[in-house]
Amino acid sequence: GIASRVDGVPFGVVLNKSAKRFYDEGEDFWPKRYAIWGRLVASQPDQIAYAIVDSEGVERFMPSVFAPIADDTIEGLASKLSIDPVAAKNTVDAFNAACPDGPIDQMSLDGKTTKGLTPEKSNWSAPISKPPFFGYPLRPGITFTYMGVAVNDRAQVLMKDGKPAANLFAAGEIMAGNVLGQGYLGGIGMTIGGVFGRIAGAEAARVLNR
Structure with a gap:
C-alpha cells in the first residue's frame, strides 16, 4: 500500500483514531517510506491516521492540492479530525517534552531523537508548538502490487x-x-x-x- 501525504510525516507526529502514535515518524527519508506507511495505516482502526504538524513543519514539504485541516489549538484540530481532543493534546505534549533542543536538519538523518517515548522518533524531532496546527488525513492505497510476470534482463x-x-x-x-x-x-x-x-x-x- 501507499500512504497519501507521507512527505509531511517526518516533520510532525502521526496519530491514529485513538490519538496515539504508533510508529517512528523519523525512521528514514519520506520517499522511502510510502509502502511502509501504507501498511501501517491499513492496520489502524478504520484504516486512517493523521499527520499533525505546526506552522513551521508545514513549510518543510510541498503544499497540497487540497488544503489541510487547520486550527489554532491542538484540541480544536483534534475535534475537527474527530479524535479525542484531550488525548491528542496529551500525546502532542508528551512528544514535545521528549524533543531535544536545537533545530533539525531535514537534509540529513540528523539524529534528533526523542527520549522516553514509545515509539521513539529517530530523526527530525522538533516540538509541535507554533500555531496554527495542521492535520493531513493518511489513507492506504495501491500503487502497484509486487505480483506480476517474471522477466529476464532482456524483458x-x-x-x-x-x-x-x-x-x-x-x-x-x-x-x-x-x-x-x-x-x-x-x-x-x-x-x-x-x-x-x-x-x-x-x-x-x-x-x-x-
Whole structure:
C-alpha cells in the first residue's frame, strides 16, 4: 500500500483514531517510506491516521492540492479530525517534552531523537508548538502490487518452465516485482517503466527485424 501525504510525516507526529502514535515518524527519508506507511495505516482502526504538524513543519514539504485541516489549538484540530481532543493534546505534549533542543536538519538523518517515548522518533524531532496546527488525513492505497510476470534482463517474459518466451515482453507495473523487494522508493515505478520499456521495445524490434 501507499500512504497519501507521507512527505509531511517526518516533520510532525502521526496519530491514529485513538490519538496515539504508533510508529517512528523519523525512521528514514519520506520517499522511502510510502509502502511502509501504507501498511501501517491499513492496520489502524478504520484504516486512517493523521499527520499533525505546526506552522513551521508545514513549510518543510510541498503544499497540497487540497488544503489541510487547520486550527489554532491542538484540541480544536483534534475535534475537527474527530479524535479525542484531550488525548491528542496529551500525546502532542508528551512528544514535545521528549524533543531535544536545537533545530533539525531535514537534509540529513540528523539524529534528533526523542527520549522516553514509545515509539521513539529517530530523526527530525522538533516540538509541535507554533500555531496554527495542521492535520493531513493518511489513507492506504495501491500503487502497484509486487505480483506480476517474471522477466529476464532482456524483458522477456519467463514461462512456467523458466525459459523466456520468444516474442513476449513486459515492462512497467506488471513486472515491477522483479526489481522491488519489500519497499518502494518514490519515483521508482516510473524508472522501472522507463528502463524496461526501452529494453522491451528494442528487443521486440529485434524480433520483428529477424
